[in-house]
Amino acid sequence: MQKNVREIAVIMQDKEKEYKICEKLRRQPELRDLKILCREQLQSLGPSETFNKRLKRLQPLAGRVLLTDLQDTELPEVVKNIPSIGYGFDYRGSAKYVVENTDSIDKMYLETVYCRYYRFPLEIAETDRLILREMQLADLDSLYEVYDTLRDCPYIEPLYERAEEEEFTRQYIKNMYGFFEHGLWLVIRKEDNKVIGRAGIENREIDGELQKELGYLIGKPWQGMGYAAEACLAILDYVKERELCSHLFLCCHQKNIPSISLAQKLGFTVYAEDIDGMNLYIYKSNA
Structure with a gap:
């Protein structure tokens, strides 16, 4: 840290x-x-x-x-x-x-x-293999590399064109990190300081109320190595330690079997199913 x-x-x-x-x-x-x-x-x-x-x-x-x-x-x-x-x-x-x-x-x-x-990027958590920290403009090249490995994944929306993404990132740093004190953070592999994905807490309106949602993605070359679970477990610990909320949601596509398995492994349970092809899961951090 x-x-x-x-x-x-x-x-x-x-x-x-x-x-x-x-x-x-x-x-x-x-x-x-x-x-x-x-x-x-x-x-x-x-x-x-x-x-x-x-x-x-x-x-x-x-x-x-x-x-x-x-x-x-x-x-x-x-x-x-x-x-x-x-x-x-x-x-x-x-x-x-x-x-x-x-x-x-x-x-x-x-x-x-x-x-x-x-205006430094804040480190959120550190695990045996990973560091989770806030993003800055200088990280965009690394982020584009990660998203490029996922260009064929139907569940991942691509980044904007460079100029638009830079402006989006500026506003994201100001409003999400600066105001809400959470957001999507970079997942960095400690052994080589390589950005391999993103994970964090986003805002989503559910049942008419603004809720907190766990989100994550890991670049294709680093999938299947337990990095997503490691990052998400660190985030759940962070939520409990900082008492950010009493529960978290997680949304994933019905056909995204790896994400469904990870949600269950993390302790999420089904909240709602088949909402435009998506399943919604909930995790009670105070349980």
Whole structure:
């Protein structure tokens, strides 16, 4: 998993509150390898002007995320222009991520804040053989290669022409990853960093409501090796850990026997059959 974040800067209006939050974060086992810095420790780093010049030169490698209940104009120079998390019900700053307490702050949450700020692709999961991460424009060549291996598959819709696909990808990154915090992710083989497919969570309207749907595809040369199951199991674990939803749907063609078998192997059960030649399956993540 990504390790961009190395420090959490905690700055609160009330110093006693700041100290308690720092101590609570330091006690979280998952965050023990991160530096938790309060205002006094930040000020000891040296003159703010010198630090800011160094920070600007190093960004986005600084590895710092700010947790604060202050408004933007109240922040010291040493923590301006870095990824931020607002704290508390009455937070009035510009941070895009806000928490009520520290319970939801773990490494995945910090990496999400950091990557969204710097527009990095976020790694979602890692298995023995695979990495699942968000797509970026630079991945399109690899994606076209994958889809080219599936050009004879009747169940896979082709990508758009290049210019249209690039614009679609820009909007997808902004709206699916940036707003919904999920989408189709790249399936990357670790041994050679090769993009071999896509898998993830899409939105689909079912019975008049917006639901979450598991989707996946693996390029033809890499099928039959268990990669689809490995990727999908990692996604199901991710859904449970992040408590994204109570259930997931999966839609596949009635004649797509491998996908039907995989759905059953993953624990999906039939929800509806023969809807324009498609079967709909459901998985209860809280079961």
